Amino acid sequence: MSNGKMTPPQPQKPMATEWATSRIRTVPDFPKAGIQFRDITTLLADARGFRKAVDELVQPYVGVAIDKVAGIEARGFILGGAIAHQLACGFIPIRKPGKLPYRTISQSYQLEYGEDCLQIHEDAIRSGDLVLLTDDLIATGGTAEAAVKLIRQAGGTVVAACFVIDLPDLGGAQKIRDMGIEVISLCHFDGD
Numbered sequence: 235m236s237n238g239k240m241t242p243p244q245p246q247k248p249m250a251t252e253w254a255t256s257r258i259r260t261v262p263d264f265p266k267a268g269i270q271f272r273d274i275t276t277l278l279a280d281a282r283g284f285r286k287a288v289d290e291l292v293q294p295y296v297g298v299a300i301d302k303v304a305g306i307e308a309r310g311f312i313l314g315g316a317i318a319h320q321l322a323c324g325f326i327p328i329r330k331p332g333k334l335p336y337r338t339i340s341q342s343y344q345l346e347y348g349e350d351c352l353q354i355h356e357d358a359i360r361s362g363d364l365v366l367l368t369d370d371l372i373a374t375g376g377t378a379e380a381a382v383k384l385i386r387q388a389g390g391t392v393v394a395a396c397f398v399i400d401l402p403d404l405g406g407a408q409k410i411r412d413m414g415i416e417v418i419s420l421c422h423f424d425g426d
């Protein structure tokens with residue numbers, strides 16, 4: 235300050251996304267010690283919260299050319315099904331290994347708390363399909379990155395990726411933006 239006076243503390247404005255964060259439960263030390271698990275089941279169980287979450291995830295893509303919504307197992311199925319219905323698009327499940335019955339393409343990846351693999355049916359996407367990717371949460375971005383690689387390998391173009399929660403300190407959203415993909419999220423938790 236040039237006049238030497240201290241700025242008085244400003245009242246914290248409620249975040250625009252307070253409606254979402256207030257409906258998300260944090261479970262400490264799940265599934266491993268030190269992880270603050272952001273649990274969206276409490277948001278999903280709330281009729282207004284679930285509807286608003288889906289409406290806000292859909293809103294930027296109304297009128298945008300999208301052929302398919304791809305949802306990542308497991309919570310991405312719940313959101314992705316609703317988003318695909320609202321956008322009148324097809325839905326593609328991106329699943330954990332051994333769950334899809336037909337021929338698959340696989341991609342392994344690192345998690346915040348371990349390693350895993352995702353699969354997609356090799357014929358789930360037609361060449362040139364425009365795909366909206368969704369999941370409940372993006373942390374390190376390893377899961378979403380693997381999903382993007384699968385969609386691209388199958389011949390699709392990822393138009394955007396949308397999440398309820400971003401953990402920005404883990405850098406995942408930036409990782410996906412660096413792949414040339416628009417990322418939106420409804421709320422974020424800092425310090426994870």
Ligand SMILES: O=P(O)(O)OC[C@H]1O[C@H](OP(=O)(O)OP(=O)(O)O)[C@H](O)[C@@H]1O
Nearest residue numbers: 307308309346372373374375376377406
């Ligand atoms: O950005 P990342 O660091 O990759 O983490 C994000 C992923 O972690 C969670 O799923 P989880 O792997 O816990 O699987 P689940 O859906 O079977 O619980 C979440 O639903 C995302 O899919």
Ligand SMILES: Nc1ncnc2[nH]cnc12
Nearest residue numbers: 270271272273346371373
């Ligand atoms: N902190 C977290 N909460 C919920 N899901 C997650 N996936 C990776 N990190 C997570």
